[in-house]
Amino acid sequence: MTVSDQAVELRLPALAITQSPGRVLYQFAVDGKLLDDFATVSRIRRDDESAVQGYQRPESLQHITAIRKYIESDAPMIPNGIVIAFDDRVRFEPSVKSDTYSVPGEIVIPVDVSEAPELRPGWIVDGQQRTAAIRDANVSQFPIPVTAFITANEEEQREQFILVNSTKPLPRSLIYELIPGTTGMLPPSLARRKISAELLDLLNWDSESPFHWRIQTPTNPEGVIKDNSILRMLDNSIIEGYLYNFRDPVDGTGDLEAMATVVNDYWTAVSLVFPGDWNSTPRKSRLVHGAGIVAMGFLMDAMCDRLRDENRLNVDGFLAEVSLIADSCAWSSGEWELASGTKRKWNDFQNTSKDIQILANHVLAAYRNSRRTR
Structure with a gap:
């Protein structure tokens, strides 16, 4: 699958998982080479008034290189997915009616590669190094699992970023x-x-x-x-x-x-x-x-x-x-x-x-x- 230079809608099979009232996660798989077409990184910085903006740390080239070499090796597997925050331009269309917490359907993502990165509908909350490694890897494609949520609130994006990255690492x-x-x-x-x-x-x-x-x-x-x-x-x-x-x-x-x-x-x-x-x-x-x-x-x-x-x-x-x-x-x-x-x-x-x-x-x-x- 490729995305043209014109604005299109990327439709992907997905599951909508309701964790609590008003809290819905969307899980799907996408070729990692396409992530840059609809998602970007909210890089941490300070504005003109010294207020903190964004939340992601700079890319680690050494870490990215190590992941890229692994992706280019024989039979690589990266089971831990990317976490993306979407704005409300992204929507989910259920394929069946269901009262359960898991509903199949399609996630619909507007893609316009001519847009500036900061105008894309998705922000990478977790997985920026993996995303960069897949982007740079000498492979034709590399499908990756994605967990997403929809919010236009940067505070919620930053909250999820902190929660995802502050868990205790393995000893x-x-x-x-x-x-x-x-x-x-x-x-x-x-x-x-x-x-x-x-x-x-x-x-x-x-x-x-x-x-x-x-x-x-x-x-x-x-x-x-x-x-x-x-x-x-x-x-x-x-x-x-x-x-x-x-x-x-x-x-x-x-x-x-x-x-x-x-x-x-x-x-x-x-x-x-x-x-x-x-x-x-x-x-x-x-x-x-x-x-x-x-x-x-x-x-x-x-x-x-x-x-x-x-x-x-x-x-x-x-x-x-x-x-x-x-x-x-x-x-x-x-x-x-x-x-x-x-x-x-x-x-x-x-x-x-x-x-x-x-x-x-x-x-x-x-x-x-x-x-x-x-």
Whole structure:
């Protein structure tokens, strides 16, 4: 279906759904390539008197590009529809008489592509990024579900925009736990973490792993180590540390079993050198706190390179190396004596990039100094 340059009426099969007195929704499907012909975005701005007008945020080009690439992939599916507010030029014509809350018929939308965008009968309340992605995608058509309501009141449009977009997003932890079982295309930000999430999953459920049932996830709320701390530690190593050696840089997959062996051997050694600190909680021990997990991950990478060259990349090899820094750590009590000459109470380190870097530098320096004096 195409829309000519002249004014026409676009008639689409639709359902009118009455939710409450005076509140009717219209649901229909339309080729997403046609959305720009009858709907526009009420971009948020301020008028000459500094009053807020419109309600939509600017387009996110990165987000649009990610959606467009997905649409251009094999067998894409976008089940969540676009929400549009129509003015009273749009009408619904029922095909049957019915006393039920759902009535079939046609929605009739006037289309005049010669009109300025702000004069179109529809305003996109939710879905501007998807609309732009479909518009730019190199596909001939892409049908999309639409939920619409009719109102000439911008306040009601803005109200619905706020309600649609202020719902609580999915917890990141839940998303990360779902990723390992996802085989379809993911947004780039999540695709980069897929292998880390798969490795975390393997560590948490392997009965031989020191992390067995210790990583807190939605399905393991009793775990004491935050999943994001583990993911950050694994990300660092997979992206530019020792675990990168087991990753396929082309498709982002990797040898999970080989990665898990290295991680388990290293952290087994850590748990043996610091048993009390390891079998504790983040509040009582910085070893199982985000700062300690990520900092000790950097130490793992440094040790792996040396132990691989010495053919000692196993629990015993790690045990000998981790023992070298035992006297330089204050995971649960006392003070950290830093190279700068400053001292910090054992629990002063927080899960911030700055503190993690300071702690990582400390354990790495302690390791290098101990090897030199051994």
